[in-house]
Amino acid sequence: MDPNLVRTFMTVARLGSFSAAAAELGYTQSAVSQQIATLEADLGTPLLSRRPVAPTGAGERRLQHAGPLLLRIRAARADVRRVAAAPAHRLTLAAGPLALGPAVAARLARARVRLPRLTVTVRACAAGEAARLVAGGEAELGLVAGIAAPSDPLRLPDVGPLTATGAEEEPLVVALPDGHPLAGRAGLRLADLVDARWLRTPLCPLERLRDLAGDGFRAGLHYTGDDLRTVTSLVAAGHGLTLLPASAAPGVPLLAPRLVHRVELVHGALPPGPAADLAAALAPS
Amino acid sequence: MDPNLVRTFMTVARLGSFSAAAAELGYTQSAVSQQIATLEADLGTPLLSRRPVAPTGAGERRLQHAGPLLLRIRAARADVRRVAAAPAHRLTLAAGPLALGPAVAARLARARVRLPRLTVTVRACAAGEAARLVAGGEAELGLVAGIAAPSDPLRLPDVGPLTATGAEEEPLVVALPDGHPLAGRAGLRLADLVDARWLRTPLCPLERLRDLAGDGFRAGLHYTGDDLRTVTSLVAAGHGLTLLPASAAPGVPLLAPRLVHRVELVHGALPPGPAADLAAALAPS
DNA sequence: TCGTCTTACGAGAAGCGTAAGAATT
DNA sequence: AATTCTTACGCTTCTCGTAAGACGA
Numbered sequence: 001m002d003p004n005l006v007r008t009f010m011t012v013a014r015l016g017s018f019s020a021a022a023a024e025l026g027y028t029q030s031a032v033s034q035q036i037a038t039l040e041a042d043l044g045t046p047l048l049s050r051r052p053v054a055p056t057g058a059g060e061r062r063l064q065h066a067g068p069l070l071l072r073i074r075a076a077r078a079d080v081r082r083v084a085a086a087p088a089h090r091l092t093l094a095a096g097p098l099a100l101g102p103a104v105a106a107r108l109a110r111a112r113v114r115l116p117r118l119t120v121t122v123r124a125c126a127a128g129e130a131a132r133l134v135a136g137g138e139a140e141l142g143l144v145a146g147i148a149a150p151s152d153p154l155r156l157p158d159v160g161p162l163t164a165t166g167a168e169e170e171p172l173v174v175a176l177p178d179g180h181p182l183a184g185r186a187g188l189r190l191a192d193l194v195d196a197r198w199l200r201t202p203l204c205p206l207e208r209l210r211d212l213a214g215d216g217f218r219a220g221l222h223y224t225g226d227d228l229r230t231v232t233s234l235v236a237a238g239h240g241l242t243l244l245p246a247s248a249a250p251g252v253p254l255l256a257p258r259l260v261h262r263v264e265l266v267h268g269a270l271p272p273g274p275a276a277d278l279a280a281a282l283a284p285s
Numbered sequence: 286m287d288p289n290l291v292r293t294f295m296t297v298a299r300l301g302s303f304s305a306a307a308a309e310l311g312y313t314q315s316a317v318s319q320q321i322a323t324l325e326a327d328l329g330t331p332l333l334s335r336r337p338v339a340p341t342g343a344g345e346r347r348l349q350h351a352g353p354l355l356l357r358i359r360a361a362r363a364d365v366r367r368v369a370a371a372p373a374h375r376l377t378l379a380a381g382p383l384a385l386g387p388a389v390a391a392r393l394a395r396a397r398v399r400l401p402r403l404t405v406t407v408r409a410c411a412a413g414e415a416a417r418l419v420a421g422g423e424a425e426l427g428l429v430a431g432i433a434a435p436s437d438p439l440r441l442p443d444v445g446p447l448t449a450t451g452a453e454e455e456p457l458v459v460a461l462p463d464g465h466p467l468a469g470r471a472g473l474r475l476a477d478l479v480d481a482r483w484l485r486t487p488l489c490p491l492e493r494l495r496d497l498a499g500d501g502f503r504a505g506l507h508y509t510g511d512d513l514r515t516v517t518s519l520v521a522a523g524h525g526l527t528l529l530p531a532s533a534a535p536g537v538p539l540l541a542p543r544l545v546h547r548v549e550l551v552h553g554a555l556p557p558g559p560a561a562d563l564a565a566a567l568a569p570s
Numbered sequence: 571t572c573g574t575c576t577t578a579c580g581a582g583a584a585g586c587g588t589a590a591g592a593a594t595t
Numbered sequence: 596a597a598t599t600c601t602t603a604c605g606c607t608t609c610t611c612g613t614a615a616g617a618c619g620a
Contacts, residue, residue: 572620573618574619576618577617578614581611586607593600
């Protein structure tokens, strides 16, 4: 239905209050009440329980759909506007944590020499957000990093027709605490480390490890940020192991190369122009 | 924006005419003209060229988004209604071609004995449509078949939060023409057959083969249907090779088991009831 | 000149805000 | 009694249909 109603519903569910949602969205409480009533009438089932305001079962389910749905709508708008827009001389490159490695950085430098009139802004973003920023039109290009089998594509969130090209692959290393018995070894295998405790961090998601290398990988400390220094300190202090791209952690045992750190460049429709030139330079295919 | 405008745009683009679209949708030409104008004003760019009526570049791009977008909207509606609906005693099982093999059929039979009050309709559908039917609410359960590496999940079209469970895996065989030199062999490898001509049919998509086993696999005759008898006849007459699940083509050389025929059961939210019971019986996890 | 899309204008419907009412704490 | 959601009602805005206009073939 009307995306505005969905947005209102999300806001009410998030704030747990009709009046607060109305204030945030610039409506009156009455309008919000009517909008929710419209949604519920359309679906033929209540989405929110009142007093206290909380989503019902059906409402929970509707909420799960809401985010991806609104994103797709924004993505469609952004994508079309991009096709129609004149070639711009400023562009934003969204980069997730660990996504901008030495190879890409070097290519970016060379490309900027070749394209002197192009102003590039690199925008840091959380893990998994780069693709969403590109889809939503807030960035022209995005760099997404992840762990994958060599030359396998990453699993990107589905946000519409984005093009993804491999931009960089480098070996993974296992960050180990100081004095760990395996620290001296040249090549480690994941199989030797399934029973260890692993840091939970967006930089090296445990679920991804389990997907790629089987169960195990017990969870250690949970760190929700993406600061590399913090991660290496936590590992050194023994809070858990983690995988890092080799260039980010020199002098650490390499992981036997069944898995690599892979970076992909994602973008939507790119009309010929500086943006397309930069994309070609960053991810030579 | 408004899904109705998108639907109108799709219709106009498909029919190449404002008046024809108006007739089909029950609007006047004027209304269609205004709706298209609204869409174009919203995006700030023309979507259709007039005389003749055909999509512009931006319009083409918008069309690519339109189908998935409307599907997701329908999926959200259907999913929520399913959660809220009372447990039903009739349900539809959508089955793509080659999806309902002997193991699933046997489980279905046993389940129907255990659930005598449940009326099941098996609805045949084109390859790749089963997931869409389930997402759109036209079927409660869906069976999707495809070629995959053993115990690897299939790649399903993204249509929202569907649950997929492996239901059956069986060996693949290579269907060869009569008197083919390799027909006597017990086990074949795909690598031996990359240079052969392969039937293009939805039952065994060439792109999927190339994805899984490298380039090659030259295209032979294109058959757009999914009739098994037709396929075997075409193969026998030498129009090209194809892969089939072993149970569908007895007495044919087995493919060395790097790839299997895999069937998955997909469904949306299933409140406790007969539908959930049947799902559990069809895909024991 | 005919067919087709666009624009102008009036009627109806839909949505929002104000304000009063109901329900829960 | 106070807070919060719902409902009633008037007003504005939007959308559709009719009808006239513009543009090509």
